[in-house]
Amino acid sequence: MIGFDAILNSFAAALHYESIAIILGGVLLGYIVGVIPGLNRAVAIAIAIPLTFYMSAYAAIAFLIGLSKGTAAGSAVSAILLNTPGEPSSAATCLDGYPMASSGKPRKALKVGLLASVIGDLLATLLLIAVAIPFASVALKFGPYELAAILIFALVFIAGMAGGSFLKGLAAGGMGVILGTVGLDPETGAMRLTFGFAELMEGVPILPLVIGTLALAEMFVQLDEYRRNKDASVIKLGKNADDDLSYQEFKGTLPTIFKSTGVGAFVGALPGLGPSVGAFMAYGLAKRSAKDPDSFGKGNPNGIAAAEASDNAVIPASYIPLFGLGIPGSVSAALLVGAFMIHGIQVGPLMLRDHPEMLFTLFSGMIVASLLMLAVGWYGLRIFARVTSVPPHIVISVVIFLCLAGIQVQGYGTFGLVTVFVFAIFGYFLKKFDYSFVTFLVAFIVTPMLEMNLRQSVILSGGEFSILLERPIALAFVVFTVLMVLHLGWTSYRRWMQARHKAKQV
Amino acid sequence: MTDMPRKNFWSGLGVAALAVMLLTWIIPTYGGSGFAFGMQPQRLATLGAWLILGCSIVLTVVSAIALKRRGESIVATPDLGHLWHQAWPFLYVLGFIVLIDRFPLTWVAPLLIGGLLLLLGERRWYVVVLTAAIPTAGLYGLTAHLMRIGVV
Numbered sequence: 280m281i282g283f284d285a286i287l288n289s290f291a292a293a294l295h296y297e298s299i300a301i302i303l304g305g306v307l308l309g310y311i312v313g314v315i316p317g318l319n320r321a322v323a324i325a326i327a328i329p330l331t332f333y334m335s336a337y338a339a340i341a342f343l344i345g346l347s348k349g350t351a352a353g354s355a356v357s358a359i360l361l362n363t364p365g366e367p368s369s370a371a372t373c374l375d376g377y378p379m380a381s382s383g384k385p386r387k388a389l390k391v392g393l394l395a396s397v398i399g400d401l402l403a404t405l406l407l408i409a410v411a412i413p414f415a416s417v418a419l420k421f422g423p424y425e426l427a428a429i430l431i432f433a434l435v436f437i438a439g440m441a442g443g444s445f446l447k448g449l450a451a452g453g454m455g456v457i458l459g460t461v462g463l464d465p466e467t468g469a470m471r472l473t474f475g476f477a478e479l480m481e482g483v484p485i486l487p488l489v490i491g492t493l494a495l496a497e498m499f500v501q502l503d504e505y506r507r508n509k510d511a512s513v514i515k516l517g518k519n520a521d522d523d524l525s526y527q528e529f530k531g532t533l534p535t536i537f538k539s540t541g542v543g544a545f546v547g548a549l550p551g552l553g554p555s556v557g558a559f560m561a562y563g564l565a566k567r568s569a570k571d572p573d574s575f576g577k578g579n580p581n582g583i584a585a586a587e588a589s590d591n592a593v594i595p596a597s598y599i600p601l602f603g604l605g606i607p608g609s610v611s612a613a614l615l616v617g618a619f620m621i622h623g624i625q626v627g628p629l630m631l632r633d634h635p636e637m638l639f640t641l642f643s644g645m646i647v648a649s650l651l652m653l654a655v656g657w658y659g660l661r662i663f664a665r666v667t668s669v670p671p672h673i674v675i676s677v678v679i680f681l682c683l684a685g686i687q688v689q690g691y692g693t694f695g696l697v698t699v700f701v702f703a704i705f706g707y708f709l710k711k712f713d714y715s716f717v718t719f720l721v722a723f724i725v726t727p728m729l730e731m732n733l734r735q736s737v738i739l740s741g742g743e744f745s746i747l748l749e750r751p752i753a754l755a756f757v758v759f760t761v762l763m764v765l766h767l768g769w770t771s772y773r774r775w776m777q778a779r780h781k782a783k784q785v
Numbered sequence: 786m787t788d789m790p791r792k793n794f795w796s797g798l799g800v801a802a803l804a805v806m807l808l809t810w811i812i813p814t815y816g817g818s819g820f821a822f823g824m825q826p827q828r829l830a831t832l833g834a835w836l837i838l839g840c841s842i843v844l845t846v847v848s849a850i851a852l853k854r855r856g857e858s859i860v861a862t863p864d865l866g867h868l869w870h871q872a873w874p875f876l877y878v879l880g881f882i883v884l885i886d887r888f889p890l891t892w893v894a895p896l897l898i899g900g901l902l903l904l905l906g907e908r909r910w911y912v913v914v915l916t917a918a919i920p921t922a923g924l925y926g927l928t929a930h931l932m933r934i935g936v937v
Contacts, residue, residue, distance in 0.1 A: 333931075444793070446844045447793075447840070450837045453804075453836035454833070454837060456836070457807065457830045460833070464817050464819070466823055466824075467817070467820065467821050468819070471815070471816055472811070472812075472815050472816060472817075495878070498874075503870065672901075672905035672906065673902065675901070675905070677898060679898075680920050683878075683881070683890065683897070688928065693886045700882055704875065713789075713792075714796070729829075733824060734823035735823070737823045738823045
């Protein structure tokens with residue numbers, strides 16, 4: 280186990296000026312991306328991964344984590360000034376942010392959002408550090424039975440919780456599993472679903488897959504929506520003295536920020552739920568527990584604080600299952616796994632054993648990123664307010680170019696370009712028909728690990744299922760999985776019956 | 786009235802057809818073979834395909850029942866204008882992928898960005914020129930740097 284000196288060294292490494300510069304770059308870029316409506320966190324990370332190829336593993340991950348945090352905070356700017364959330368999870372911020380900005384207090388609204396974002400993010404990061412390490416220490420004692428059972432449970436859980444239809448979630452998970460098996464079979468060396476392409480022998484390359492399904496497909500969706508929503512008016516920041524946030528006003532939002540951070544951290548730690556659920560849950564809780572619930576939706580600063588604190592707390596908390604168990608619970612966590620894979624590091628409990636210094640340096644880097652977020656947001660307020668005016672057609676054109684350039688620069692060649700195009704069509708289909716993208720991506724990422732653990736379990740048990748009786752944790756997760764499927768199936772059936780009943784009454 | 790049951794019906798049918806193709810042709814032919822102590826190379830992919838098939842069939846049947854109860858037709862003629870609007874960006878990017886295969890991206894990039902801006906209604910020449918030139922110059926600089934350090 281890592282000693283106290285090593286932890287101090289990790290913090291020192293994170294506070295090195297080079298490290299700070301990289302994290303600052305990530306936060307700044309993330310903030311800009313977050314501010315621009317239509318560009319979301321997943322698109323930003325997918326496009327940025329090629330930029331990190333030539334960085335060290337720590338620098339690459341720190342940059343991407345800074346980027347991820349920056350987008351979450353930046354998306355509040357467009358939600359408040361434009362009434363258009365930069366991220367779907369900032370939709371709850373629009374509810375009170377835009378009315379407050381419209382009533383002549385845009386700076387106050389932005390500052391409440393920023394402070395809530397930073398506090399939510401920082402507290403959830405501290406929680407991650409406190410929880411992930413004991414979690415990973417326990418997980419290191421798990422064998423293949425437990426890991427296989429936990430991974431199957433996580434996939435079913437994500438399919439059920441990621442929103443939309445459970446059936447479509449499971450189907451998307453199945454697609455991810457099939458794509459995850461492409462390449463050389465680790466036991467027999469047989470080529471699986473490669474169709475004779477040598478480029479597929481190591482599996483479907485992750486970069487064209489994420490750029491195609493996330494970034495390029497998203498731009499095609501944006502192009503579709505662009506013709507319907509061309510005009511939007513931005514609220515300009517004035518110099519009115521009344522528009523400044525006083526300490527008393529900020530203090531009044533603190534209880535809401537703490538409660539909402541708790542909600543966000545809880546939601547984030549459960550794989551698949553995502554920041555939108557967290558933000559709306561926290562907003563609902565803040566409204567219900569307020570003395571003046573009627574003021575919500577009309578520019579109440581507590582509404583902004585609740586949504587932003589929870590939204591930003593979800594991101595670090597979603598790394599708890601990632602670092603603790605190796606299960607990515609969100610799209611951005613799955614993309615981080617991809618980045619780790621590119622740099623040859625297996626993320627999960629093994630990191631605690633194999634790369635403990637890196638794990639602690641990353642945690643320290645996350646705290647640095649939270650503080651940089653505050654500085655960037657506070658001093659860049661006016662600049663970011665101007666970025667919201669960038670027209671979407673410019674953003675779409677440049678992002679499409681960046682998608683193709685990212686593949687080309689990495690030397691994937693024509694095969695990579697065709698792959699990215701095929702996955703763009705696939706991603707467009709997933710988005711348009713509402714198939715859970717997060718389930719697909721997580722299934723794709725965890726399939727090699729799932730297959731390895733299933734294979735080891737089959738070999739060790741000799742195909743005897745009764746071995747599960749000697750492995751209580753694995754058995755518990757198998758039972759949880761069955762109960763989860765039954766529960767989700769029953770809930771879907773009840774919802775369907777209710778809809779039928781309603782249709783009959785109409 | 787929402788269009789979701791019809792969308793679910795057709796997407797379910799399409800996904801079920803894909804799953805059948807996977808189970809009857811693609812996985813048996815290209816899924817790999819060989820003696821294994823643990824799992825056969827095709828096992829997990831086959832399980833995934835069965836999962837897709839089961840879910841998509843249930844989705845199709847449930848959506849068909851919902852459509853029938855509402856008295857709506859399963860088939861709705863799509864608006865050709867809308868279809869074209871959805872399809873042209875794909876064709877545009879595909880066309881440029883063909884061009885990138887033949888010419889360097891730094892040559893093609895200004896056309897890709899500028900052309901798309903013009904198609905999306907941008908008529909200010911300086912916006913078109915700057916938006917096309919800045920990312921291209923960035924790519925050129927990055928490529929030159931990577932070549933200098935011997936990465937590409």
